[in-house]
Amino acid sequence: MIGFYDNGTKGDPCTDLDSCMTSLSLDRTGTDGLITSEFRRSTGGAPVVRWPLNAADALLDTDGTTNYEGTVHAAAGYRTPVWGVQGAATDGTYFYFSGTCPEYADRDPNDPATADLPYCIHWAKPGSAPHVLTYGPPLIQNLSWAPSSGRLWGINERIASAPGVRSVFSLDPPN
Structure with missing residues (x-):
């Protein structure tokens, strides 16, 4: 490991300046x-943030003398109204979010049956309302955009105690 992110002490609240990051995606749609x-x-209202990488060393682009220390300033920040976001990626035009499907947003998250509900892949341009692109397996997380193929990839976090519960998937979104 060459660095780490520190967002405070366990139990500290999540804030706009100290967000509690729960997903990570490499963005190769430009810089x-x-x-x-x-x-x-x-x-909803969870932050989605784009952090710059340094072109020379592919590390976070900090204000330090090297990219091994210092502070990174976000290149862009947004809020998504999607509930339960567990993954975010961009193709340079649209953002994609894995999260709760709108028709299940009122379900009790502590109800064990909630874990078996499908998740949705939502998509939106920055500043626009998201729409459901497709339904997927429960608890989709960690989306990734592959520019070379124009495909969105994802995985869900289910424990593979039964066949077909854990899945890796790819989809080709419409233009």
């Missing part, structure tokens, strides 16, 4: 960067 999102179980 390389990282996309992070924050999980909020029963509400």
